[in-house]
Amino acid sequence: MTKINSPIVDHIAKLAKIPLSEDEKDNFATGFTKTLEVVDKLFKVDVSDIEPTHQVAGLKNILREDKVNEEKMLPQKKALSNTKNQHDGYFVVDQILAED
Amino acid sequence: MKTNELTLVKAIDLLDKKEISLEEVYKDTLRVVEAKNKELNIYLSLNKNSLMEANKNKDGLLHGLPVAVKDNFLTIGLPTTASSKVLENFMPPYESTVTKRLKKAGGVVIGKTNMDAWAHGSSTETSDFGPTKNPRNPKYLPGGSSGGSAAAVAADMTIVAIGSETAGSIRQPASWCGVVGLKPTYGRTSRYGVVAMGSSLDSPGPLAKTVEDSALILNHIAGQDDNDGTTSPVPIQNYTRNLKRGVKDMKIGICYIDHPKIRNTQVAESVLEAGKIFENLGAKVDTISISDKMENGKILTHEHAIGVYTVVQRGEVSSNLSRYDGIRYGYGRDRFGHEAKNRIMLGTFTLSKGYADRYYVHAQKVRSLYIKNFKELFSKYDLLISSPSPSFALPLGSLGDDPMFGELQDMLVEPSSLAGICGISIPMFHDEKTNLYLGLNIMGDYFQEEKILRAAWAYEQATKWNPWIKNS
Numbered sequence: 047m048t049k050i051n052s053p054i055v056d057h058i059a060k061l062a063k064i065p066l067s068e069d070e071k072d073n074f075a076t077g078f079t080k081t082l083e084v085v086d087k088l089f090k091v092d093v094s095d096i097e098p099t100h101q102v103a104g105l106k107n108i109l110r111e112d113k114v115n116e117e118k119m120l121p122q123k124k125a126l127s128n129t130k131n132q133h134d135g136y137f138v139v140d141q142i143l144a145e146d
Numbered sequence: 147m148k149t150n151e152l153t154l155v156k157a158i159d160l161l162d163k164k165e166i167s168l169e170e171v172y173k174d175t176l177r178v179v180e181a182k183n184k185e186l187n188i189y190l191s192l193n194k195n196s197l198m199e200a201n202k203n204k205d206g207l208l209h210g211l212p213v214a215v216k217d218n219f220l221t222i223g224l225p226t227t228a229s230s231k232v233l234e235n236f237m238p239p240y241e242s243t244v245t246k247r248l249k250k251a252g253g254v255v256i257g258k259t260n261m262d263a264w265a266h267g268s269s270t271e272t273s274d275f276g277p278t279k280n281p282r283n284p285k286y287l288p289g290g291s292s293g294g295s296a297a298a299v300a301a302d303m304t305i306v307a308i309g310s311e312t313a314g315s316i317r318q319p320a321s322w323c324g325v326v327g328l329k330p331t332y333g334r335t336s337r338y339g340v341v342a343m344g345s346s347l348d349s350p351g352p353l354a355k356t357v358e359d360s361a362l363i364l365n366h367i368a369g370q371d372d373n374d375g376t377t378s379p380v381p382i383q384n385y386t387r388n389l390k391r392g393v394k395d396m397k398i399g400i401c402y403i404d405h406p407k408i409r410n411t412q413v414a415e416s417v418l419e420a421g422k423i424f425e426n427l428g429a430k431v432d433t434i435s436i437s438d439k440m441e442n443g444k445i446l447t448h449e450h451a452i453g454v455y456t457v458v459q460r461g462e463v464s465s466n467l468s469r470y471d472g473i474r475y476g477y478g479r480d481r482f483g484h485e486a487k488n489r490i491m492l493g494t495f496t497l498s499k500g501y502a503d504r505y506y507v508h509a510q511k512v513r514s515l516y517i518k519n520f521k522e523l524f525s526k527y528d529l530l531i532s533s534p535s536p537s538f539a540l541p542l543g544s545l546g547d548d549p550m551f552g553e554l555q556d557m558l559v560e561p562s563s564l565a566g567i568c569g570i571s572i573p574m575f576h577d578e579k580t581n582l583y584l585g586l587n588i589m590g591d592y593f594q595e596e597k598i599l600r601a602a603w604a605y606e607q608a609t610k611w612n613p614w615i616k617n618s
Contacts, residue, residue: 055491062464062494063471064487065480078492081456085496085505088453091512092439098510099517101376102346102566103333103592108375118373124239128475139473 048086050078150174150302153614154211154359157305161209168210171305172197175212175256179303186279188297189257190217191225199254206252208366214304216295217258218265218341219245219350224255228341229273230263232470232481242339243371244308244350251366256304259294263483264467265310265343267291268318268555271545272485279542282324282581286539289319289555295353296323306363307353312344313455313563314556316351317534317571321585324573324613326602327353327534328360329559331593332566333378335364336371342466344459345376347563355614357572357603361385364595383596393604394428396528396597401434401445402558403532413533413584416575420531420586420605427604434523434530443526446519450512451560457496457509458564464493513564520565524591529601534559534571534587538580562589570602573611583611 055074059066066074122135131138149171152160160166176196183189193199200210215221218228220238227233245255262272270278270293278293280286281301288297292309296319299307309316311329320327328351335350342348352363364385370377400421403414421431437444467490472478482490496505523530536558562569567589574586586605590598606612 050495054495058491058495058498061498062468062490063479064482064491066487070484070487074488074491077488078495081492085453085456085509088450088457088508088512091450091515093508093511093515096511096514098507099346099513100510102517102564103331103376103378103380105333105376105378110372110375115372118240120239125474127239128236129473130477131473137473 048079048082050075050082148174148302150178150305152305153355154306154362155356157211158209168200168204169197171211172200175303175305178301179257182281182301182303185284186281186297186301187260187276188278188294188301188303189214190227190229190260190275190294192257193224193255196254196256203249203252203254206250208248208252210252210254211305212256213248213253214257214259214295214298214307215245215255216261216292216309218261218310219308220339221245221255221258224258226258226341227275228264229261229275230481230483230486231274231477232479233476236476238339240339243336243373244340244367247367248308253366259298259307261294262291262485264341264463264486265291265312265315266463266485266489267545268314269540269545270294272483274483277542280323280539280582282583283539286541286580286582287322287544289322289535289539291315292327292353293319296320296325296327299323299325299353299355306355306359308350309353310340310348310350311563312347312459314534314559316353317559317569317585317587318555320353320571321534321583322539324576324583325353325355326357326360326573326612327351327571328364328595329569330364330368330595331378331568333376334368334568334593334595336374336377338371338373344462345466346462347459347566356612357570357599357606358386358389360570361389361599368595378593380593385596385599388596389599389603391600392427393424393601396429396601397526398424398429398431398529398531398601399434399523399527400431401530401532402436402448403433404435405447407536408533412575413536416584417531417533417586420574423605423608424601427608440515440519442522445523446516446561448557448561451516451564452557454509454512454516454564455560457505458513460489460493461497461506462493463489464491464497516561517565520562520567520591528590528597530589532558532587532589534569534585538577538582538584559587567592568595568598570598572602572606573613574609576611
């Protein structure tokens with residue numbers, strides 16, 4: 047059985063970039079353990095020699111022509127129309143590199 | 147009769163004969179919206195220009211008639227929130243293929259309907275903008291995630307609606323609201339411009355008053371799309387042409403009625419009765435028993451499907467919802483509700499280093515077994531029937547804090563959704579006391595939409611359960 051504890055929840059939250067309160071951490075640890083109990087039943091199913099599903103309708107290697115589709119292009123103004131933070135026609139993002 | 151209560155086919159006919167006008171249709175429809183939307187919480191936003199657009203589109207095959215659209219389809223000029231505060235006030239810069247095709251065919255998006263936030267759920271109770279109530283009985287839930295679209299049809303707040311299904315999200319609310327819900331084969335309708343949830347599962351489809359209305363809408367939205375590489379090159383059919391040919395000589399298998407949760411319930415009784423009706427209509431009907439391992443002639447229990455679905459869907463959710471960073475559009479990740487956080491995190495876990503093979507790959511192998519199982523059954527049967535939900539609509543507040551609520555609700559459709567086959571839910575029972583409905587789920591092999599629609603139409607005509615057929 048897979049038991050999820052608080053440090054694992056912390057680690058997942060960091061990977062998924064989800065801010066959590068202490069209460070939520072406990073709640074998720076209990077919830078995930080319960081959910082994984084259901085999932086763990088899958089290991090009883092014999093799948094030796096079974097290929098995993100890749101595409102249900104059997105499509106393979108679907109490629110599009112290497113051509114620009116102007117209909118799908120967004121002009122700068124439209125592309126920026128939903129952002130809360132822009133500067134000189136650019137999206138503003140948080141700084142990720144610290145200055146020494 | 148008010149014009150908003152008309153079926154799509156009837157409304158088109160009366161507009162053609164000039165017996166009704168678009169002005170009347172919009173006036174009648176918006177009158178009900180104004181009277182009931184506050185209580186039922188069906189529309190999140192309304193198109194203020196609907197009548198103007200209708201008059202512009204009146205020469206199209208859909209004659210400018212209103213279509214209610216689930217709020218996870220991108221629509222230019224109308225906000226698209228997927229019922230999440232992360233996307234509050236988001237105005238899409240482009241249009242989904244499904245709504246684009248509907249508009250081209252003469253349809254008008256009258257408004258955007260409430261849903262479970264990000265389509266995560268089976269009740270609409272996880273919507274960040276409050277639950278939708280079931281118009282048949284407002285003490286009950288409409289089901290979900292396309293609960294708003296099903297409710298809009300049930301309340302005659304539109305002529306027809308669009309929803310999307312990942313596992314049960316069209317068929318279960320259709321069942322609970324007493325409307326018709328069609329989940330096409332995966333890849334039959336385009337996912338372009340639909341807020342992505344489970345990309346290997348998501349299938350847009352109609353919620354409508356009748357089977358014929360559903361077939362007509364499918365005619366307009368089905369088919370390959372250059373913007374969605376998973377849409378199929380298999381040719382589309384004219385889904386209305388052979389609709390009335392009946393089910394003579396079809397082989398139909400009844401499924402899942404021997405499950406302990408269903409056995410001896412009204413659901414099982416009604417599904418068996420549906421089998422008898424098909425027999426009377428000339429089909430050959432068998433009952434198929436469930437099995438927890440692969441056996442010829444038996445249907446694989448849905449219990450494993452719940453596990454497969456949980457792993458696959460959560461994994462795809464965690465990947466799809468990683469794009470919501472609050473930089474280019476929308477708000478930050480702190481605005482995700484409990485259910486979205488739950489699914490993103492579980493998916494992140496099952497796809498993380500050391501666990502991906504154990505969970506994800508194993509689940510995809512079990513998924514292959516379901517596909518194999520359906521292929522074997524469809525070599526013997528034309529159609530499989532069951533119920534899309536194990537129960538009538540549940541009362542408001544039923545979600546509670548059970549992390550597996552949706553999976554238990556959707557257990558009877560999850561195997562077919564994982565396989566990607568098509569299915570349609572139509573009214574099969576009406577409880578006079580509560581005014582609530584049960585649905586019959588008719589499933590067909592890949593791209594056999596024409597066949598399931600034919601059977602659904604025959605059943606609808608032979609029974610008294612569809613309220614719009616009864617009244618016409």
